[in-house]
Amino acid sequence: xxxxxxxxxxxxxxxxxxxxxxxxxxxxxxxxxxxxxxxxxxxxxxxxxxxxxxxxxxxxxxxxxxxxxxxxxxxxxxxxxxxxxxxxxxxxxxxxxxxxxxxxxxx
Amino acid sequence: xxxxxxxxxxxxxxxxxxxxxxxxxxxxxxxxxxxxxxxxxxxxxxxxxxxxxxxxxxxxxxxxxxxxxxxxxxxxxxxxxxxxxxxxxxxxxxxxxxxxxxxxxxxxxxxxxxxxxxxxxxxxx
Numbered sequence: 001x002x003x004x005x006x007x008x009x010x011x012x013x014x015x016x017x018x019x020x021x022x023x024x025x026x027x028x029x030x031x032x033x034x035x036x037x038x039x040x041x042x043x044x045x046x047x048x049x050x051x052x053x054x055x056x057x058x059x060x061x062x063x064x065x066x067x068x069x070x071x072x073x074x075x076x077x078x079x080x081x082x083x084x085x086x087x088x089x090x091x092x093x094x095x096x097x098x099x100x101x102x103x104x105x106x107x
Numbered sequence: 108x109x110x111x112x113x114x115x116x117x118x119x120x121x122x123x124x125x126x127x128x129x130x131x132x133x134x135x136x137x138x139x140x141x142x143x144x145x146x147x148x149x150x151x152x153x154x155x156x157x158x159x160x161x162x163x164x165x166x167x168x169x170x171x172x173x174x175x176x177x178x179x180x181x182x183x184x185x186x187x188x189x190x191x192x193x194x195x196x197x198x199x200x201x202x203x204x205x206x207x208x209x210x211x212x213x214x215x216x217x218x219x220x221x222x223x224x225x226x227x228x229x230x231x232x
Contacts, residue, residue, distance in 0.1 A: 034218040043203055043222035044154065050216035087154060091217035094167060098154040 002026050002090050006099035012107040017078045021102045023071045023088035032092035035064055035073045038101075039084045047086075048073065078104075109134040111204050111223035119198075119230050125191040129204030129223060136185045137162040142207040144219060145178060145189045147200040155200075159207050160187055194230045201225040 003026040013019050023033065031051040036044035046055045048064035051071060061076040075082055083106050088099040115127035129143070136143060144159035158168035160178045168176050177190040191198060205219035 031214065032216055034216075043205075043225050044219075045222075046218055046220040049218045049220075050210075050213040053213065055220065089154075089218070095169060096156045096217070098156075100153045 001095055002029060002093050002097055004088055004090055004097055004099040006086075006088055006102045008102060009100065010103040010105065012105050013078055014107045015078050015080055019075045019078055019104065021073045021086055021104075023066075023073070023099050025069045025071075025090055025092075028068045029090045029092035031067045032090055033064070033066065033071045034089045034091065035062075036087045036089065037082075037084045038087065044087060080106075109206065109221055111206065111221060113202060113204050113223045113226040115226060115228070117227060117229060119194055119228060120232050121195055121230055122193055125189070125194050125198060125202075125228055125230070127189045127202055127204075127226065127228070129187050129189075131185045131187075131206075136180065136187065137182050140208070142209070143180070143187045144205050144207045146203045146205060146219065146222075148203070148225075149197075149200045157189065157191075157202075196230050199228065199230045201227050 005024045007022045033051045035048040037047050038044040047058050047062050052064045063074045065072050083104050085101045085103045087101050110132045112130045119125045142159040142161050145157040146154055148154050158176050158178045160166045160180050166178050175192045180187040203222050203225045205222040209217045
């Protein structure tokens with residue numbers, strides 16, 4: 001299985017901050033990396049697919065980058081509605097796997 | 108707008124079979140462009156892919172669950188279903204259904220979107 005490791009596991013930030021979350025794969029996954037946002041009691045929502053493509057309807061303050069084993073999700077200016085848990089997912093392997101999540105909290 | 112809705116018992120006894128159905132509305136499950144999947148999330152934990160199915164009935168499963176999982180499709184009802192046998196407390200989770208999209212133009216990249224709201228299944232006697 002391809003292991004996905006996110007860092008940090010949790011993060012405190014303020015409205016307006018620029019935030020970066022990192023996801024590392026245990027082997028190269030090219031650009032087969034997606035990012036999801038999950039709010040409490042809700043289903044995950046797709047933000048970024050194929051490492052850097054913004055899903056329709058997602059605000060442009062979200063961006064993704066990386067290839068191979070190292071990827072980042074950046075929120076350029078945090079908004080109150082962005083406080084949530086973020087997951088990365090690799091789809092390089094038929095056995096798709098998710099990172100453990102990064103909880104973004106209000107400072 | 109495509110919507111997915113999970114349904115099924117919220118409580119299952121240990122050693123029994125968990126059965127859930129996902130009803131798709133606002134689009135056809137028989138679209139050639141998509142697979143349909145099940146993902147679960149134990150309380151307070153991360154996400155685990157269970158398996159996926161094509162409208163033709165072609166399936167693939169997470170090897171860690173393969174011996175206990177069956178996913179089927181009913182195109183006449185626009186539904187697909189999950190059966191997980193011999194459940195234990197470790198199978199307690201929120202179960203989500205989702206559409207799996209693969210885009211050739213994106214190099215064959217695959218993602219899940221949209222998702223159902225999820226349903227909590229508790230395994231307990």
